[in-house]
Amino acid sequence: MPYITTKDDTRIYYKDWGNPNGQPIVFSHGWPLNSDNFENQMFFLGQQGYRTIAHDRRGHGRSSQPWFGHDMDTYADDLLVLFEHLDLKNVMMVGHSTGGGEVIRFCARHGTSRVSKAVLIDAVPPHLVLSPNSPHGIPLAVFDNIRASMLKNRAQLFLDIPSGPFFNYNLPNVTASQGLIESWHSQGLMCGFKAAYDCIKAFSETDFTADMKKLKIPVLLLHGTADQMVPIDASARQGIKLLKYGTLKEYPGAPHGTPNILIDEVNADLLAFAKK
Template sequence: MPTLTLKDGTEIWYKVWGNPEGKPVTFSHGWPLNADNWDSQAYFLASQGCRVIAHDRRGHGRSSQPWEGNDLTTYADDLHQLVEHLDLHDIMMVGHSTGGGEVARYVGKYGTSRVTKAVLISAITPLMLQTESNPEGLPIGVFNSFREAMVKDRAQFFLDVPNGPFFGFNRPGAVRSEGLVQSWWLQGMMAGFKNVYDCIKAFSETDLNEDLKKMDIPVLLLHGDDDQVVPIQTSALKAIKVLPKGTLKVYPGGPHALPNISPDEVNKDLLEFLKA
């Protein structure tokens, strides 16, 4: 698969599947994963005639690991350079978790001249951190504990997360997939240590309210009401009030990893929204 060398020398790895003349759909992945976490959705939409583009964010997957630039604004700048490089227009942008924040920041900074629709899945928007103006957010101690666990034993932490809250495997009656756990661990361990460490601050402390206000295109929010990583009360239920043209679909009992746990339903929702 090809790579793109960005203006600061960072190399971004990306895949392009499907019909070269089809509707372009970009996928922005969550922390600390890479483009492969979208394979179910990318294969499905490519099989429907779309042109699918999924990249490994800087510091993640097969992209290079720069010391600096591990923030949502730079992530959006990187995505913009990829969009320009491939000369994409009439795009539907899809982002999961941190990737949802990346999409929101992209539109907030670069507008909608190339983007016609967006889908935010289990997204961090508008702000995860608890502040005076966002009392429903999560305390800073939650994110400090992530950093402490990474420094102490990243490999074990990256087993604990998928075995527990990410896929909802800690819930009674959940059907655990060893394959999903190992895939998550592998993707996480491929990422640069500092890159994913810095990204904790990026996904938890970035206020995206103003970016959401600028998303004057149809935006579909998909969120599980049992999301233990990005609780729906602090994210989608707030974002829908800010988006000018937002639609919210709640997945009853859905965990954070909707694209992995409910791929058929997510794929169906993506295709219907694409064709609407």
């Protein structure tokens, strides 16, 4: 399996699919998942002639499980190593949930000389936790409770999330997929405990407001209006106001896991944006 090694000797696993000469599309996954969660999109776009690349964030999936570095700056720095290792240019970046924060921080921290456009799917920016600057955010106590639940019984928590709010299976008239629940659970348990614990702070408390204001590339925001994990009023509907060249598309009634639930719609929107 292919790996890169970062400056602190963390090994990062990545996939490199599709046409090696095609335009690269780089995917950043959400918490506490890994690159497997984007396989439908990678396979589809690879079939369309694109080069599709996704990594397992440090501490997640098949990557190393270091004690340190579970913050947005380090995530962005790790991703830069991958860009440089593969000499990627004219990249379309795609980030889901936490991965959307990673995309925004990467572009703000390292510039967009290698990036032509970006897509944020159900993503955490600009600032997920409730604060004076984020009046529609989620109270910090909610994230404290997630951390407490991890310490008590991580295995059960990582069943409860996909069985409930991640895919909206806790709502009436929504048919659950046991396969999706088990896939989420298995990916989550592959994540190192420290990485999963620390990443909760990274995705919830990082303020991406200044980062989003810096961007001068086209950014497409895709977000479900019934997202219980990253409510659209706290994220995409605020983020679109900060982007110079932003476009927001809302999926009515859709949950947080739109890449898994609305596969055809998300794939079509990614392809259309890539072709622009």
